[in-house]
Amino acid sequence: MKTKYIDLIDQTFDFPQEEFTLKDNTLNFHGIDLMELIQKYGAPLKFTYLPKISDNINRAKGWFADAIKQNNYKGSYNYCYCTKSSHFKHVLDEALKNDIHIETSSAFDIDIVENLKAQGKITDDTFVISNGFKRDQYIQNIARLINNGHKNCIPIIDNYEEINLLSEAIDGNYTIGIRIASEEEPKFEFYTSRLGIGYKNIVPFYNNEIKDNSKVTLKMLHFFINTGIRDTAYYWNELSKCMSVYVALKKENPSLDSLNIGGGFPIKNSLAFEYDYAYMIDEIIRQIKQTCDEAGVDVPNIFTEFGSFTVGESGGAIYEVLYQKKQNDREKWNMINSSFITTMPDTWAINKRFVMLPISGWDKEYERVLLGGLTCDSDDYYNSEQHMNAIYLPKFSQEKPLYIGFFNTGAYQETIGGFGGLQHCLIPTPKHILIDRDEDGNLITSVFANQQTSEQLLSILGYNYDINNAFAKAKTSLPEVSEAMKRSY
Known part of the structure; x- marks a missing residue:
């Protein structure tokens, strides 16, 4: 009878997988012996595997290059990193090794851009796409960047007043984009995104505010769907409406030459995850080209702003199961030595699921459990694995520690959780480790931040x-x- 944890995984998924393998009944992640990592640094523990950032950037570049070639597409492709997914220096340093550009969303982002320029990480040729609702400090920082010579900074107009505010602050001519306020899926509480300008208002806005403004050049149309790039009738319908606006605007304004399709590539959240990235990119390029050809206008250069896709799959969190509480005849609570609310807030706030696997104990019998965090908050739990409304883990034993890992947590969790600041119930932020490889492929690990202390x-x-x-x-x-x-x- 197959009752071991490895049997459960073998029966449910294709395993091993590219990033997940077993060695001596313990889990390896991209060839990293996680038990060795625990023995060296302890748990709870967060880590960032830097090579995965470059890997995903170059995968996307390759898919777009193939689609452009296959469709005889005359425009170029520009990969931008959405900094709000993770602002950390080690993330930006790794991402910028790959000839990419940057998307910003707030005033302090521009300070990061200037810091990176001072270090030679980016140049005036790097596109800085500035999204978000702009007032006061953000406007001033964008203006300072442009006034200091960074002409490839493109503020994306989010509301009708931003052009006047920017024109007052910027000394010479400058280039802009306009964001489309896309319509949301029917399940949303509102019909239209709060971000951007409505489809039917964009061409009139151009004619009234931009066409005769010698200081402003409209270069980019920005299109983003909140639910991401998915093979659904809703997505393709919104893309079609976007292209109708692009064609109409292009005919009014020949300087328009770029379409920003935003971000939204999903990342792996289950061992059963399937997504045909190459197909989606090929179909997007094909539809854009077809629409432009039928309208007799040049195809746009394509920009994307991948954030979670860039950095998400580089991150992980490891916890130790401290104790098992049996609350009734069938509920077993495995209590971890940290908090889900503070270290992976998306699991609590938006019920997001990550890949969850035990690090040790794959040769043990499995049992159904719930996972509880340390805070005295009833919502500090995780109770649903990727393949069923339950969690199965190797049986807990007080004599031998059980460690579990959550993977692909590299986007948003630190910033939403308030890295370096206060945590719910004063549960400290765990130690954070950076993992890289040298030219020979050997692992290099270093401590980015130690666990918070009571003094801090x-x-x-x-x-x-x-x-x-x-x-x-x-x-x-x-x-x-x-x-x-x-x-x-």
């Missing part, structure tokens, strides 16, 4: 100020009390 959290909360004042007062009258206070903290 208390400092954010203002207690250090109070403690220091208390120490100062105590020293003037009761030295022995001062020493006791120090020890207590």
Whole structure:
């Protein structure tokens, strides 16, 4: 009778897979011995496997190059990284090794761009696509970047007032794009995205505000679907409507030469994940070309803004199961040594699922469990695996530690979780490890950030100020009390 965890996985999925393999009944991820990583750095633990960032960028570039060639497409392709997915320096440094461009979404993003320019990581030839609702500081920062010579900064107009605000701040001529306010799927609580300008209003907006404005050149139309690039009637219908706007706008404005189709490539969230990236890209290119050919206009250069696709599959989190609580006759709670709310907030906020696998114990019998976090919050749990509404893990034993890993967590989790700041119930941010390879393929690991300390959290909360004042007062009258206070903290 096949009752071991490895038997369950073999019966349910094709395994091993490209990134997941077994060695001595323990899990390897892209050839990384995760148990060795745990033995060296402990758990809980977060890690970023940097080579996966470059790998995904070059996969996408290859798919677009093939589609452009197969369809005899005359436009170029430009890969932009959506920085809000992960602003960390190690992520940008790795991504920018691959001749890409950048998409920004807020004022401080521009400070990062200027920092990267000062280091020689990007140049004036790098496109900086500036999305988002722009006011005050963001406008000033974009203007500063353009005024200092970065003419390839393209602010994407999100509302009717931004052109006037930008024109007041920018010294000379500048280039812009316009974002289409796409219509959302019927299941959404609203009909139209809050971002951008409505389909039917774009051409009139161009004629009224841009056409006779000698300072502004319209270069790009921006199109993004909130639910991502998926093979659905909804997506293809929205792309068709976008192309109708592009054609109409192109005929009014010959300087329009670029279409930004945004981001939205899904990433692997299950061992059963299937998505035909090459087909989707080929079909997008084919439909764009067909529409332009039928209308007698030149095809646009294509821009994308992949964020999660770029960095998501590089990240992972490892936890130790501390204890198993049996709450009734059938519910077993495996309690991890961290929190889902704080370390993987998307699991709590939007019920997002990641690939979850045990690191050890693949040769043990399996059992159905629930996973609970350390916070005293009823929502701090994870109870649904990718293939069924349950989690199955090797049987817990108090004598031998059980470690579990969540994979492809590299996008958004640190920033949404408030990296380096306060965490729910003051559960500290785990240690974060960077993993790279040298020219010979050997692994290189380093500590990016240690686990948060109580002193760091208390400092954010203002207690250090109070403690220091208390120490100062105590020293003037009761030295022995001062020493006791120090020890207590």
